[in-house]
Amino acid sequence: MAAQDDAAKARHAEDETKQAAKAGFQDADEALPQYHIEAQASLVERPLRSLKYGEAFAVLDSYGDIGWYPGADGLYFQDTRYLSRLALTVEDERPMMLSSAMQDDNGALSVDLTTPDIRLDAGDETAIPRELIALERTKFLFKGTCYDRIGLRNYDTRRRKLRIGVTFDADFRDLFEVRGSDRVNRGKRTVERRSDTEVQFRYAGLDDIVRTTSVHLGPKPHLLEPGKAEFLVELAPGAHTSLFIRIAFESHRAFTKAPGPEKAGEAAAAALSRAAGSLADRPDRSLSEGRIFARAYRDNRRDLRELTAGITTIISSNDQFNEGLCRATADLYMLATRTQEGVYPFAGIPWYSTVFGRDGIITAMMALWIDPNFGKGVLRFLAATQAKEVDPAADAQPGKVLHETRRGEMAMLGEVPFRHYYGTIDGTPLFVMLAAQYHEVTGDLDTIRSIWPQLKLALAWIDQYGDRDGDGFVEYARETEQGLANQGWKDSHDSIFHSDGAMAKGPIALCEVQGYVFAAKQGAAKLARLLGEDDLAASLTADAEKIQKKFDEAFWCEEIGTYALALDGAKRPCAVRSSNTGHALFTGIALPERAAQVAAQLLSNDGFNGWGIRTVAKGEARYNPMSYHNGSIWPHDNAICAMGLARYGLKDEAARVFEGMFDTSLYYDQKRLPELFCGFMRRRQRGPVSYPVACSPQAWAAAAPFAFLAASLGLELDHARNRIRFRNPVLPKFLEAVELYNLKLGASRADIRLHRHGHDVTVAVTRRVGDVQISMLK
Template identity: 35%
Template sequence: MLTTHHCLLVRDGTFAAVGPSGDITGERGAWPDGLFARDARHLSRWQLTVDGGTPTVLVPATAGRGATASSVSTPPGGRADTPALTVFREQTVRAGGLSERIRIGSNRGEPTTAVLALTVDADFADQFELRSDHRWYEKPHAVRTRELRPDGVEFGYRRREWHARTVVTASPAPDAVEETGSGARRLRWRIELPAHGSTELALRVDAHPHGAPEPDPVLPTPAGELGTGGTAGVPIPEDWPELATACEQGLADLACLLVPATGPDGEALRVPAAGVPWFLTLLGRHALVTSLFTLHARPELAAATLLVLAATQATDADPERIAEPGKIVHELRHGELAHFEQVPYGRYFGAVDSTPLFLMLLGAHAETTGEEKLARRLERHARAAVEWMFQHGGLADGGYLVYHADQGGLANQSWKDSPGSICHADGTPVKGEITAAVAQGYAYAALRGTAGLARTAWDDAPYADLLDDAAEGLRARFARDFWLPDRDFPALALDGAGRRVDALASDAGHLLWTGILDRERGRAVGRRLLAPDFFTGWGIRTLAADQAAYHPLSYHRGCVWPHDSAIAALGLARYGLRVEAETVARGILDLAAATSFRLPEAVAGYPRDRHPAPIPYPHACTPQAWAAATPFALTSALRPAGLSGPKVP
């Protein structure tokens, strides 16, 4: 969760986190401050002083729905009620940089002189270095440079072929540029103001990350004017007016999270990044779920996501990246550590569910839009994805999608991908080959949806019949192998020996969404998800609270995720549990109202009846893509015949 002393500005794959005055101090930890582009911090110091002291903040930096923030401060010292000067700062993030205008106004009736200084630096730290995980990465032969310019300073970083720059310019140019003991540079201006006069400084920071093309001001946005237009034409039930506000904020958040990407034919596109600060990049699972949620509102976003993921689909086997032919990518990174393979995430395929989600979205896009052109264009990619599920994912061998922990990457590769998240009720982690229940639901829906494409778009009835038969077989096996008869609930997973993992988890809501459960069991599961040990009043806990494994501040073993609860709401609607779906939707919207309608990635699992305000999860991304898209999923769950899928017989 963004700390109270940070203001966040994000746009076009670039973001800045600044303090109340607009300063950047070089913090690390849960929320580092700085200017970031392509996984690197391009500005680590940006600190303004007036007459040698730090100004006193009157109005802290606050961002609206755009990428601009304003703050007001006064010089330190003197009488607090009659400061000699007032400093007005306006900061704007743009693709690849930051612009700032500083206006200094005199409050006196006689001429005034002041010395302004701005300390600047760029440490080019990789985001993986800045995480508070206590890891240290060797960076041999790395060289940092600082070169004076007539109007500012240029910072450089080189490590072998890796080269990045940050250029800081000012108008008017500084009177002097000084070195500091830390290696930063201090730009100084002597300002002379007439009585009640004012003057302005214009500052510009341009980040030049390694391998990045220059920003294209005319790059198209697939979702059109994504951040405008209220609810994008999606009808809102009359008795849910706050849903319109949540949708409007969600569109604004999604607009700022769009990042540039490339389609199969080299076309320039924009797709939703997962979230800020750690995931301002394409994560396959997140982009796919976000696009499924917003499909009725912005089908162009789904089309862009499908094209970009098709362009990055694996064609060869690469065990280091968990890549296999036909698999859909989990994560793309552009930073230094990924480039030198010190982290595996440059193009990383450690997700068992991105591939079936790709097929789900492709089928849903054709069904929702009535347009099969994209499905025909991506037929080869879709068939390769199906082939991966059978030949590499595990469907042909053991009847299920499976994964093994990746020692250098992700231990878990379903949506709950944190260490220890796939566990028994007593908290014991599952070892060996893992068969996550949620992935089987996605596989079932993927087979069904792709069978529909085969019949209508590809004119291949035999292939459609094969996929339908495979889906029915998977559904029957799942009912046999995953059901916990003593709990009347599905297991979270199967372990390496095929034993049921007995933790009761919110993943069951995903099974409702995909329709893999029969009607009787599905309705029983849906009602169980509204029991007090699951439902907090804000949403559904990721793990039921009556189990030893539960922790209210655990990322995947107790927190409430709005998107996870929205998936459950869609599933509840699919199984005809309208009252339950509305109860979950109401809790999520109350959470939205309590967080200024910007839904966070997750909140703590504490019950609402004992804690009337939601308790933040301390490391939550915000804005975050599938949280921003959640209100649109709710519009579908609340419609009489919504996007919740066909009713289950």
């Protein structure tokens, strides 16, 4: 029987591969997708390590080096690669790897190395046997500087002399160039040896921005040239020493322009530039490099502790799940970036380490119950950068919420449209949704009141600009050829199509966006009542009721047993089975009598591959398990589906999705869920298939485990009723018990233990501070 099962699965996998190849053939005559991420090498070929602080991030190999292999490795700041090579050698040989791991809180990378067998001249006998010299490397980012300490210890009984080499370079390539975009013209790059311990690379860009990378070395190297340094190290038996590499990077205008009025788009750059840690932190020159490193390391630890102080923490009966939660928490706070308006989770490393409206909102939603500060920071930032005028090049209209902002040379010059880009159809209703959810959890009416004018502008945009033809649905069409062709979260060029594979022609009304609008108007109505605008509240409530009725009439497709992916410009439904329908459950727009059918499609063999829910079901015309949006699996998308299933009481179905994602995490380095992975069917004794250029870490993937857990527990935080409630809690098979520490509601705090007994779950309060009511509802 097992052999038959394996044979059936093998045939199934072969069918999927053929179908994927067919999908590729169908698209062969189409132009290369917009802003394509070019890849000659997969990001999963070798372990990569990521560091981030502020607007800077580093992608390193497991040695802590940059540039040994072609790819995305580098030290980046404001969408520019400020360091394209940093390689450590011992007597011109690469050290041998012992271990490489991120610290538990992502604060630093720790690498243990040793010397290989070393021959000083060709044909000579081994001069230094391997494993006698230990090298311990520690790297971290802090306030515009990358710090690198290389500790060496001699475990031999003899004195040893070593030549330690460091090669380095800075190409100042724009992130979009690294992703594959070609450029005809570039600025001027120079390099100079500024002292016995410093080399500086300088790039005068075409955007009148001067970018500099300064490489500081200590102690004074024996040899220092532009791009190369050598240290001569002599170690007595048992002796140890340290070498330091400090990379400082910054940018400034080549000349000062006269100040002018700050537009909404420019406010995004200003809010980031004025935030802590945007520019290089200049140390006291009288200090040694060792003292500089030690002070920065201490301050970096303090900074991380301050950022995570007071959050809700979770300990479960499953050690592997605990490890995954620790990594998810560390990833969230590594991606967290301080802005003038508060903490904002940047979307992901390496391609999206910047503000994304949609990503930040969804991340904040999923993390609200562990730390509402994400919600507050996202709301305030997006309110401050909301569009104030019509700008076709930026796909902007008054009231629309930012899609993304970029600081690189190509964006500054308009070679890509993303300097301050508003081409997202869902960000604006999601912004209003988040505001209502944030208030429900925190009761922070002061923040809501401070952004209420922007929330009303967002609501006006939904009705005026979002609903282009006045039919009650919000649809999109890009304003220029440079803008994104598709503007929902599935924004690939081929992600919205009809059942025969034909591309949908716009304006396009997406399934999930109508749900976001429905929930936004419901939530805004509650806020309006609190702020004394009863007429507006009544109008919004009536609008929501109309939207729900029209949505069911227009989007429900009996022939596929679920809601359509979208309506095209002729109002024809795209009768395609997709994960978007799970978002209709999440927002509550789906009629209760439809929920079971929607769930059945999501969890069918075509929709659910054993690891998660596919973006597009197997069997659809453009299904391709290796695609970005047409058959792949996204953890955040699955978390939204799970929250939707739980909303309609389908807790066992939600737990099944949760279990698949937990199993997925066990196959990934550090138990970290990636941005996405391939949708091939789960096979016995094999893990999930990775997507070659997925971001890792990714903010909304990091937040997904918290959303899965809240969905399973039926966790409801209701500030108005001063109530924490667990609605029909269910724990998946891999969890016997979960303990929540420092769960907050207003001024109250509670520690709560949930324990599974068969299928039933009990709730026990182990600590309570304040008068919050805690209950369970079956």
